[in-house]
Amino acid sequence: MSALKTLNPYLKKHKKLLFLGGIFIILSNFFTIYPVKFVGKAINIIAETLQQHSSLQKHELLKQLLLYGGIIVLAPVISGVLKFYMRQTIIVASRRIEFELKNNIYKHYQKLSFTFLKKSKVGDLINRISEDVVNVRQYLGPGIMYSINLAIMLIIVLFYMLISDPVMTAYALLPLPFLSYFIYKQSSIINKKTKIVQAEQSNISSFVQDTFSGIRVIKSFTQEEYITSKYINKSNDYRQKSISLASTEALFSPLMMLIIGISNIFILYVGGQRYINGKIDVGTITDFFLYLNILIWPFTALGWVTSITRRAEASMERINAFLEVQEEITNNCSDIYPIHGNIRFENVSYTYPNTGIKALDNVSFEIFSGETTIFMGKTGAGKSTITLLIERLIEPDSGTIYIDNKPLKQHNLELLRNKIGYVPQESFLFSDTIFNNIAYGIENPSLNLIEKYAKQAEIHSSIMEFKNQYQTEVGERGVTLSGGQKQRISISRALIKDPVIFMFDDSLSAVDTETEEKILSNIQSNIELKTTIIITHRVSSTKNSDKIIILENGAIKEEGSHDDLINKNGYYSELYKKQITQKRL
Numbered sequence: 001m002s003a004l005k006t007l008n009p010y011l012k013k014h015k016k017l018l019f020l021g022g023i024f025i026i027l028s029n030f031f032t033i034y035p036v037k038f039v040g041k042a043i044n045i046i047a048e049t050l051q052q053h054s055s056l057q058k059h060e061l062l063k064q065l066l067l068y069g070g071i072i073v074l075a076p077v078i079s080g081v082l083k084f085y086m087r088q089t090i091i092v093a094s095r096r097i098e099f100e101l102k103n104n105i106y107k108h109y110q111k112l113s114f115t116f117l118k119k120s121k122v123g124d125l126i127n128r129i130s131e132d133v134v135n136v137r138q139y140l141g142p143g144i145m146y147s148i149n150l151a152i153m154l155i156i157v158l159f160y161m162l163i164s165d166p167v168m169t170a171y172a173l174l175p176l177p178f179l180s181y182f183i184y185k186q187s188s189i190i191n192k193k194t195k196i197v198q199a200e201q202s203n204i205s206s207f208v209q210d211t212f213s214g215i216r217v218i219k220s221f222t223q224e225e226y227i228t229s230k231y232i233n234k235s236n237d238y239r240q241k242s243i244s245l246a247s248t249e250a251l252f253s254p255l256m257m258l259i260i261g262i263s264n265i266f267i268l269y270v271g272g273q274r275y276i277n278g279k280i281d282v283g284t285i286t287d288f289f290l291y292l293n294i295l296i297w298p299f300t301a302l303g304w305v306t307s308i309t310r311r312a313e314a315s316m317e318r319i320n321a322f323l324e325v326q327e328e329i330t331n332n333c334s335d336i337y338p339i340h341g342n343i344r345f346e347n348v349s350y351t352y353p354n355t356g357i358k359a360l361d362n363v364s365f366e367i368f369s370g371e372t373t374i375f376m377g378k379t380g381a382g383k384s385t386i387t388l389l390i391e392r393l394i395e396p397d398s399g400t401i402y403i404d405n406k407p408l409k410q411h412n413l414e415l416l417r418n419k420i421g422y423v424p425q426e427s428f429l430f431s432d433t434i435f436n437n438i439a440y441g442i443e444n445p446s447l448n449l450i451e452k453y454a455k456q457a458e459i460h461s462s463i464m465e466f467k468n469q470y471q472t473e474v475g476e477r478g479v480t481l482s483g484g485q486k487q488r489i490s491i492s493r494a495l496i497k498d499p500v501i502f503m504f505d506d507s508l509s510a511v512d513t514e515t516e517e518k519i520l521s522n523i524q525s526n527i528e529l530k531t532t533i534i535i536t537h538r539v540s541s542t543k544n545s546d547k548i549i550i551l552e553n554g555a556i557k558e559e560g561s562h563d564d565l566i567n568k569n570g571y572y573s574e575l576y577k578k579q580i581t582q583k584r585l
C-alpha cells in the first residue's frame, strides 16, 4: 500500500466530502437492513393467523401488516436516496482527485527536462496520465466506497443475524469468504488479460497509424499485400486474446450463482431443522434469506476491490516513478530586464546522456547583438545541439554560455525563452487553425497582427487562397499543407513573438532561395538589433551574414566571414564552389 500513500494529501483535501460519504453509507445501510426483520414479523403474523394461533383482532392484524408493509416499502426508498448522495460524495471526491492528479502529472511533465522526455516513450507518458490515473481513481471511488460499505453492512447485518440466530448466522456466512476469494482471483486474471488485450489494441492502432502516415511509401514500394497480411496477423492475435478474456468473464455469473446457491441450501436445511426443533420461527428463515441477499454484493465487491486496490497500487507506483523525477533545469531568477542578444560560448562541451554521443567538444565562439551567424557542417556535427543549449533546454557538461555577458544559468529563463524565436528543423504545427498556430506564443492576437507576420514570412498570399483563409484547419501535424507552407507558418509563429534572438534550424530548406532572402531581410528590417542564427546546408543563406561557423564532429573547424573562409580553401570554400557550379548548370 506504500505507493498509495502519495494520495494522502488528496484524500485530506477532500476529507469533508469523504466523511459525508461515510455518513451516507452508514445511513443507507441502516435503511436497507432495518426493514428485513419486519418481513419475518409479517410472515410470522400471517403464519400464526393461518394456524389460528393469533390472539390479534382482524383490524389490529391489518394495522400491523400495513405498518410493516409501510416500513418494508419506505425504508429501501430512503436507502436509495441516501445511496444517491453516497455516490454524489465519494465518487465526486474521486473524480476531483483524478482531475487534480492528472493536472499535477501534466504540470510535472512540463517541468521535466528535454532529454528525459526525449528518451521516454510517448505511449508510456500518455498511459501514466490516462490509464494509470483511471486505475487509481477506481480505487479511490468505488474501491473506498465499497470497502466502507462492506465493513458497515457486515457490522449491521451481523448484529441483526446474531440476535436472530447465531447458529444460522455461521452457516449462512460460511460460503461467502469463498465467494470473495474466487472473485478476487477471477478479477486478477481478468485484469491481466485486459492489459494484454489493451496492449494488442494499442499495437494495432500504432500499426494502422504508421500505415496511413507512410501510405505514400507503402504504395510506391507496392507493399499493400504484405502490410495487409501483417495487419491480419496482428488482428488474429487480438481476436485470440479477446476470446480468452471473454471466457474468463463468462465464469463470473455461474460462479456467483453456485456459491449463493450453497448458502441458500445451508439456510434452508439448517433453518428447516431448527424450525422443526422449535428453535426458530418461520419468519427468521425468511429474514436470513434476505440478509444473505444483502450480503452477496458486498462480498462480491470485496474480491473485486482487493483486485482494483492491487492494480491501483501498481499504477500509483508507475505514476510516482515519474513524479519523483526531479526537474533538472530550474529558473532561479524572476527579474525583468532587456535582452540584447549577445551570445558567448566558452569551452562548451555536451554529451547526450542516453546515447553517450559527444555532440559538442570544447566549443567557443561569440555572436554580437544584431549579427547574423551561419552554422554549417555535415549532419550530426552538433549544430542543433547549439540551439538547444542557447534555449537552456539542455545544460553543458563543462564550459559556460553567456548571454549579454551574464551566465545563462543566472538569467530569468522564462524571459529569455520569450525573447528567442526558434524555428525547428521539422516544422511542427498543432492540429488547429492556421490563425491559432501563428498566434501560439502570444495572448489575444488580432487578425491584423497575424497577417503582418504571415506577410513577413511570405505566406499571407497562400493563406488567402485557402477557402477558410486563416481559419483553415491544418489537420494532424499540419498534414494538409505543403512542406514550404508549414515552414513559413512556423516562421510566422516565431516572428510574432518579436524575439531578440532568432534561430532557424535548417528551417528555410523548403523555400526557394529568393523567398529565403526576402524572409531574412523582412526580419532584419523589422527591428535594428536582432541576433540571427541560421543553421543551413545552403551557401546561398550565407549572403548578408556576418560570420560563418563550420562544425565538424562537435568542434569548430572554420570560423570567419564568407571571404575569410573562401580564402581558407577548406570545407566552406569547397561547398561553395560545388553549390555555385550546380546552380550554374
Ligand SMILES: Nc1ncnc2c1ncn2[C@@H]1O[C@H](COP(=O)(O)OP(=O)(O)OP(=O)(O)O)[C@@H](O)[C@H]1O
Pocket: 118, 352, 354, 355, 357, 358, 359, 377, 378, 379, 380, 381, 382, 383, 384, 385, 386, 425
Ligand atoms: N536527443 C538526442 N539524444 C541522443 N543523441 C542525440 C540527440 N540529438 C542529437 N544527438 C546526437 O548528437 C550529435 C549531434 O546532433 P545534432 O542534432 O546537434 O547535429 P546537427 O549538426 O544538427 O545534424 P543535422 O544537420 O543532421 O541536423 C549527433 O551525433 C546525434 O546523433
